[in-house]
Amino acid sequence: MEYKVKIDSFEGPLDLLLHLINKLEIDIYDIPAAEITNQYLLYVNTMHQLELDVASEYLVMAATLIAMKSRSLLPDHSSDEDEYLEEEDPREELTRRLIEYKKYKEAAIKLQEREEERTKLFSRPPADVLFAPSGEGPLNVSIYDMLGAFQKMTRRKKMAVPRQATVRREEISVEARMEVLLKTLKEAKEPVLFEDLFQSNERDELVASFLALLELMKQNEITVTQQGNFADLYVISGGKQ
Amino acid sequence: MTNESIIESLLFAAGDEGLSAEQMASVLDVDVQTVRNVVEQMAETLLHDETRGVTITKYGTEYRMMTKKENASFIQALADKPSPKTLSQAALETLAIIAYNQPVTRMEVEDIRGVKTERPIATLAARGLIEEAGRAEGAGRPILYATTNEFLDAFQLNSLDDLPPLSEGEVSIQQEADLFFGRFEEAMDEMAEE
C-alpha cells in the first residue's frame, strides 16, 4: 500500500517520459520509438512486479508507445504522400504534448521559488479598530475569500512566549547534558567559567544545562566557587572536600 | 543586517503582544543589556523623527511597536471609512477560525489570531454570520460562538461538512514518495541488468 504513493513522485506518464528522455539523453524532437517504449514498459512492468497500483493513464500511454514503436518498424510508406498526410505521426503528437507539459513543469519550479521567497516575509495582524462593518447590502464573499484570509493568517508568526520554553526543555534531556558537562569539566584541567558552559542560544538547551549543573552539584560531582559577591562563578569537576 | 534592523523586524512581526528584551537577546546572540540599550535608543529616535509613524513603548517587560498617538485621528478616519471589501480580512479570519473550531470563545480566537478580536466578532454577529452558542465551562464562563444558517447561506454551503478540509498532509506523502523513489530505481536497474 505504501508503494501506491510512489507513482505520485512521477506526475503521470508525461513526467515519467520526460525523466526517461533526460536519463537517456535523447532528443525530445527525435524520440527513438523503440528505445523509449522499451524503457517505459520496463518501468510499468516493474511497477506491476512491485505490486504498485498503476494508474490507468500509464497503461494508455504504454499502448500509445507500442503503437508508435510498431509503426516505426513498418516499411516506410512516405512515398505514398496522400496516405501519409491523413494520419498524424504519433511521435509528433507525443513531442507536442511533452513540450507543452514541460513548459508548465518549468513554470511550476519558478512558482515554487517564489513561494519559498514569500515564506521569508512576515506582516502583522490588521489592527482591531480598522475595517469595521462595511454597512448594508448583500454579502459578496465566497468561501475562497475566507480560505485566503485564513492562509494569510497562517503565514503570520506568533512569537513564542518565555513560559513555553519550560515545557519544551524535556526535549533535551538533563541526563544527556550532565554527561556532556561532566566530560567537559574533567577534560579541562582548571576551573571553567560558569558562562562558558552555556554555549547554546537555544532556550531549552540553556535550561537543560542549568538543571544539569544543579543536579551535578547535588550529586557532589562538581564544585562551584566564587571569590565574592558578584564575582565570576567557576566550576570544577570533583566534589567538595 | 544591523541589530536595529533585526529588532524592528521582530517587534513588527510580534504584533500587539510585543517582545521582552530577553526574547530578542536570545535570537540576536547579544546580551540583554545590549538589546535594552539599542531598543531604548531606537524608541528615542522614533519619538523625534517627524517622518516616522511608529514608536516603541514598554509595557511591563514587553516592548511593543505602536503607531504614534499624533496620527491616531488618521487611523480613526481610516476606520470610519467602510472597507472596500464586503468583509475585511480581520472578519474573514475570525469567521474561518469560528467555522472550523466551533463552538469557540473569543479568547481562543484571539489566541490563534494573536490580536484583539472584539470588533470582527461584533461585525460578524451584526451580519448574522455568527451567534452565541452557550457558555464555556471554567473561569468567567465565557461566551461560545458558532456560525449560523445565514453563514451557510452566504457561503453557499449545504452544511458545515461541506467546508473544505484545511490540510491535505501533502508533505508527508511527498516524503514517503521520495523515500521510495530510490528503491524503485534500484529495482529498475537490477531488472535492466538481467
Add this chain to the structure above:
Amino acid sequence: MTNESIIESLLFAAGDEGLSAEQMASVLDVDVQTVRNVVEQMAETLLHDETRGVTITKYGTEYRMMTKKENASFIQALADKPSPKTLSQAALETLAIIAYNQPVTRMEVEDIRGVKTERPIATLAARGLIEEAGRAEGAGRPILYATTNEFLDAFQLNSLDDLPPLSEGEVSIQQEADLFFGRFEEAMDEMAEE
C-alpha cells in the same frame, strides 16, 4: 506630521490586510498620485536602509508593510510554529496550468498533465489559491477555475501580468534561430552584391 509618518502609521495598522493608494489618499486628503509617489519613495528608501527591518511591497492594488527577507531567520527562531507547508509538485503544476490559462476546466488541466488532477485542485481550493469562476459552455457545463488574490500574495505577484513568461520550449528558439539565420543570410547576400 509628515505624509511619510502618517503613511507609516496607516500601513502599520493595516498589517497584512494592506491598503490601496486610494484608501490612503482619502484619509490624507491628497491625490492618489501623490500617495503613490510618497509610498514608492518610502519603499525605495527602506530597501536600502540597513538600519530598517521592514519594507513596503505591493500585491494586486494593495501596499503592505512586511519584514525584510534578510531577517527571516531571526523571526523564525522566535516563532512558535513552522511555516505553512509548501505545495507539492502536483499542486504546483496544476496551479501553473490554471494561472497561465485561466479560466480553465479540470479536463483541460488533465489534458496537459496527462494525469488525474482532482486532488491537487481540492488542495489548491482549500488553500484559497484558486476558486470557481463560472462554468464552461458545452456538454456537462464543467466548472471553470481561476486564481485568487491570495495566489498573488502567496507568490509575490503584483498582478497576473507579473507571472514569469512561459518558456515557449525549444520550438520557438529553433524558429527564432531559423528566422535569424534567414535574415543573416539575406544580409550576407546583400553585402556580397554591393
